[in-house]
Amino acid sequence: MFGRLRSIGRRTTSEGTEGRARETAGKERKRTYNLFEAAAVYVAACAEDDQERIDEAAAWVSPEALSFGVNELACRAVVALARERDESPQAVARALLGLPAASPAGP
Template sequence: MFDAMRKYAARFRTFPRGETTGGRERRPHNLFEAAAAYVAARAEDDQDGIDEAAAWVSPEALSFGVSELACRAVIALARERNESPRTVARDLLGLPAA
């Protein structure tokens, strides 16, 4: 299952735009790195970080990465709290119990 997700997600990767660091070309950021940086910057209210991470991949790829990060975070919290993912997701959003 994860292999299929990786193959699907790999289609969204961007390639370096000729940028160099110290005389060598930088490797491209993948959508999961972009999503992690984007969400962390949002949590810290860091607009420069948000803009930088958003530029690493296409908007569609970033959306997919953020969605995948949200799913994984909810699952991890649900396991930690010994609750259902639905209960945890609703709690995180401040919604009443279903």
């Protein structure tokens, strides 16, 4: 009796494994992308004016996730440049956008 159960178990396991192998053999596995990876590719493609890559990266994640990733990338880039230039993040952000320096806040 136990021998039968073992052979059934082995057969079921091997059939399951073979079934999964058949399912994935003919299909290309769809890669999942991290939202920050999508944001990095999207921003780089925008900088290079590569519409094909922009569209590709935009399809990897939801628009909300992409927006969050782009925002996070922008914040990190401004902070890194501010440290490198020994300036405030506000001054760097305004300079990158071609805006005049902000006037100091009065009392």
